[in-house]
Amino acid sequence: MESxxxxxxxxxxxxxxxxxxxxxxxxxxYRKIVVQPGILQNAEGSxxxxxxxxxxxxxxxxxxxxxxxxxxxxxxxxxxxxxxPLASHLFETGPPSEDAIELAxxxxxxxxxxxxxxxxxxxxxxxxxxxxxxDIYVLDHDGNLIDCSSLAAMSALLSSRMPKxxxxxxxxxxxxxxxxxxxxxxxxxFGKIGERMFLDPSLDEEKGMDCRLTLATTSTHxxxxxxxxxxxxxxxxxxxxxxxxxEKGKELRAML
Amino acid sequence: MICNSNGDxxxxxxxxxxxxxxxxRRVDGRGLADLRGIKIESRVLNDADGSAYIEWGKNKILxxxxxxxxxxxxHDQSLYRSVIKCRYNMAPFSGMxxxxxxxxxxxxxxxxxxxxxxxxxxxxxxxxxxxQIEIFVEVLQSDGGTRCAAVTAAAVALADAGIPMKDLISAxxxxxxxxxxxxxxGKEEDNFGESDMPIAFSPRTGEILLFQMDGLLSRxxxxxxxxxxxxxxxxxxxxxxxxxxxxxQEPKEERFLVIK
Numbered sequence: 001m002e003s004x005x006x007x008x009x010x011x012x013x014x015x016x017x018x019x020x021x022x023x024x025x026x027x028x029x030y031r032k033i034v035v036q037p038g039i040l041q042n043a044e045g046s047x048x049x050x051x052x053x054x055x056x057x058x059x060x061x062x063x064x065x066x067x068x069x070x071x072x073x074x075x076x077x078x079x080x081x082x083x084x085p086l087a088s089h090l091f092e093t094g095p096p097s098e099d100a101i102e103l104a105x106x107x108x109x110x111x112x113x114x115x116x117x118x119x120x121x122x123x124x125x126x127x128x129x130x131x132x133x134x135d136i137y138v139l140d141h142d143g144n145l146i147d148c149s150s151l152a153a154m155s156a157l158l159s160s161r162m163p164k165x166x167x168x169x170x171x172x173x174x175x176x177x178x179x180x181x182x183x184x185x186x187x188x189x190f191g192k193i194g195e196r197m198f199l200d201p202s203l204d205e206e207k208g209m210d211c212r213l214t215l216a217t218t219s220t221h222x223x224x225x226x227x228x229x230x231x232x233x234x235x236x237x238x239x240x241x242x243x244x245x246x247e248k249g250k251e252l253r254a255m256l
Numbered sequence: 257m258i259c260n261s262n263g264d265x266x267x268x269x270x271x272x273x274x275x276x277x278x279x280x281r282r283v284d285g286r287g288l289a290d291l292r293g294i295k296i297e298s299r300v301l302n303d304a305d306g307s308a309y310i311e312w313g314k315n316k317i318l319x320x321x322x323x324x325x326x327x328x329x330x331h332d333q334s335l336y337r338s339v340i341k342c343r344y345n346m347a348p349f350s351g352m353x354x355x356x357x358x359x360x361x362x363x364x365x366x367x368x369x370x371x372x373x374x375x376x377x378x379x380x381x382x383x384x385x386x387x388q389i390e391i392f393v394e395v396l397q398s399d400g401g402t403r404c405a406a407v408t409a410a411a412v413a414l415a416d417a418g419i420p421m422k423d424l425i426s427a428x429x430x431x432x433x434x435x436x437x438x439x440x441x442g443k444e445e446d447n448f449g450e451s452d453m454p455i456a457f458s459p460r461t462g463e464i465l466l467f468q469m470d471g472l473l474s475r476x477x478x479x480x481x482x483x484x485x486x487x488x489x490x491x492x493x494x495x496x497x498x499x500x501x502x503x504x505q506e507p508k509e510e511r512f513l514v515i516k
Contacts, residue, residue, distance in 0.1 A: 039515035043349040053302040059349025086320025086392035
């Protein structure tokens with residue numbers, strides 16, 4: 001497999017050096033994006049998002065939980081990701097891989113640090129808070145799972161209903177309005193090969209690229225970031241990509 | 257969570273048993289031999305060799321198939337046939353009740369095993385020695401009868417993958433509600449019925465490939481149940497065949513899952 005990736009890198013470098021991409025997209029173009037919110041009825045919130053041939057479903061569930069010891073007045077937000085074995089021949093059954101954990105944590109950081117969810121409003125009583133679970137279910141893998149997952153997660157949160165609470169427990173199937181959200185967080189992921197940078201790497205591009213940078217933004221701020229891969233970025237690269245993320249973020253937010 | 261003594265989930269608050277059959281109608285208005293609505297869409301995934309999505313009542317289930325491919329680990333492989341593997345899994349957000357745990361439960365391990373065994377006699381596995389065929393089933397939303405819907409969707413996914421089979425199989429459960437045998441129990445009938453019996457048939461030969469049962473049934477009720485399930489599985493087979501044919505009648509430019 002490694003030799004195939006080496007060949008892919010050579011082809012990618014040559015194509016990118018000519019200012020083109022292997023699927024003839026522009027450097028900073030997304031593939032076709034489709035977002036479907038509110039697709040499940042049992043979950044409190046849900047959505048599907050696809051970018052090109054990548055498909056991700058997100059389900060949102062509420063439970064009652066104990067707060068964390070260091071934050072006794074705040075609710076719990078928990079994000080996890082499953083790279084389902086039906087999504088790709090590259091995924092195997094078993095405990096979450098490091099890629100799955102990184103994916104969940106990057107999406108989590110965007111949602112958490114944007115303060116879009118007011119976790120203090122999840123406080124019910126002493127030792128009792130609401131817990132919100134965001135489950136990322138990867139159904140098809142053709143690269144850029146981070147942007148696809150964060151788009152699905154944001155759409156699922158926007159479709160989420162607050163559970164009805166009675167005598168300190170959740171009444172399933174009954175709701176008390178929508179989940180209030182302050183911000184719409186989106187992420188933009190850029191690949192880099194040699195000195196060339198490009199938005200929304202496909203799986204083939206991911207296999208050949210040196211590194212990637214994910215920037216999560218609200219309409220006003222950068223709220224989370226993650227670099228992956230062995231390559232490097234200059235400070236100028238990062239500020240330049242943030243400017244592009246801010247512009248592209250508007251397009252993504254319009255789809256939510 | 258409230259469980260019955262089998263460890264199966266019960267209604268949200270362990271509420272009282274409703275009247276399940278009254279004046280010729282079941283809780284959701286169906287007659288005894290009526291199936292819930294079933295829709296199947298084949299070829300919805302890109303990387304899997306075959307795939308199918310089924311909506312059966314409120315169940316929403318996705319099946320993906322890979323293979324025949326190199327059997328890993330090698331000590332699993334057979335010199336005589338392809339090894340069939342199956343993973344049935346429920347999404348943590350699939351139920352109405354609390355958030356599920358990740359990782360396979362005892363229940364999902366058992367269901368993976370019986371689903372795999374149902375397919376072992378219909379897949380012509382001796383054509384592909386030293387390989388494996390993997391069936392992955394993800395329950396995205398559950399509403400009672402997920403294993404039967406899983407078998408039905410997996411059969412379409414296997415056909416989509418071009419895996420040779422002796423027959424296109426399907427499964428359906430029968431139940432006993434307020435003393436009457438009925439086909440395709442919904443969640444309430446599953447929780448509060450007197451008996452539940454999922455069956456998978458090979459429609460061409462009439463043979464039974466998956467058979468489970470709990471509750472109490474007389475010999476007559478057993479025969480009535482099997483014959484009800486047999487009639488229902490013929491209706492399901494038509495829906496499966498339509499889903500497989502549709503992929504060729506109306507070829508898709510791009511594959512993706514559309515959920516209504």
